[in-house]
Amino acid sequence: MGQDLSRIASVYDVVAEEYAKEFSGEHEKKPRDQQVLLEFAQKIGRRSPVWDLGCGPGHTASYLKNLGVDISGLDLSAKILEQARLHHPDIHFQEGNILDLEFNDDSLAGVVAFYSMVHFTEGQIEVALSEIYRVLQPQGILLLTYHVGSETIHLEEFLNKQIDVDFMFCSTDFISSSLTKIGFTGIEISEREPYPGVEYQSRRAYVFARKPIS
Numbered sequence: 001m002g003q004d005l006s007r008i009a010s011v012y013d014v015v016a017e018e019y020a021k022e023f024s025g026e027h028e029k030k031p032r033d034q035q036v037l038l039e040f041a042q043k044i045g046r047r048s049p050v051w052d053l054g055c056g057p058g059h060t061a062s063y064l065k066n067l068g069v070d071i072s073g074l075d076l077s078a079k080i081l082e083q084a085r086l087h088h089p090d091i092h093f094q095e096g097n098i099l100d101l102e103f104n105d106d107s108l109a110g111v112v113a114f115y116s117m118v119h120f121t122e123g124q125i126e127v128a129l130s131e132i133y134r135v136l137q138p139q140g141i142l143l144l145t146y147h148v149g150s151e152t153i154h155l156e157e158f159l160n161k162q163i164d165v166d167f168m169f170c171s172t173d174f175i176s177s178s179l180t181k182i183g184f185t186g187i188e189i190s191e192r193e194p195y196p197g198v199e200y201q202s203r204r205a206y207v208f209a210r211k212p213i214s
């Protein structure tokens with residue numbers, strides 16, 4: 001069934017300002033992030049529209065915009081979107097739900113989703129990936145990241161604020177088989193060890209996948 005979406009939204013409402021402070025410069029400290037974001041920008045080229053789903057305070061969208069990508073951001077949390085608009089006034093951000101996207105079929109050239117599915121059950125991840133597949137144009141590209149593992153971490157405090165939410169890691173076998181089952185092709189998944197002193201010490205995965213020409 002999964003966690004209540006309003007609970008997830010309220011967590012990011014509560015930590016919005018602190019989250020923006022903590023994570024806004026993160027790609028600058030993570031060489032592998034920089035590599036995959038550049039690769040994504042090169043693959044997308046001038047194609048549009050591209051959306052950052054679960055964009056948080058908008059730093060990934062901004063990084064890609066600086067690489068020439070025509071990108072917008074979508075998130076569940078109204079307060080984190082306020083931070084995104086404050087820090088990146090040149091980017092369009094809107095409220096929405098990855099599990100029920102309001103985009104037409106075959107309408108997006110690209111989707112990035114950095115750690116946006118950390119609160120989803122496996123069933124919800126499959127719904128989200130199916131939604132992304134539905135809205136991508138043929139030859140549209142997905143770049144997804146996640147924490148690798150099988151654990152669920154329950155947090156009652158995050159960035160010095162009281163919260164009550166589960167963070168779920170997931171296995172690369174599961175992501176790979178879900179993407180294949182849904183119909184994605186060109187699936188490339190790479191993993192890396194955490195960067196010491198820079199981020200939460202979990203193994204990270206980066207996924208590129210493409211919607212085929214039907």
Ligand SMILES: C[S@@+](CC[C@H](N)C(=O)[O-])C[C@H]1O[C@@H](n2cnc3c(N)ncnc32)[C@H](O)[C@@H]1O
Nearest residue numbers: 012054055056075076077096097098114115116
């Ligand atoms: C761990 S944060 C990642 C934020 C940002 N992508 C980053 O890398 O820092 C998860 C984000 O996904 C958003 N989110 C969670 N569930 C969502 C849903 N169903 N639809 C849209 N956004 C969602 C949260 O509000 C939050 O901003």
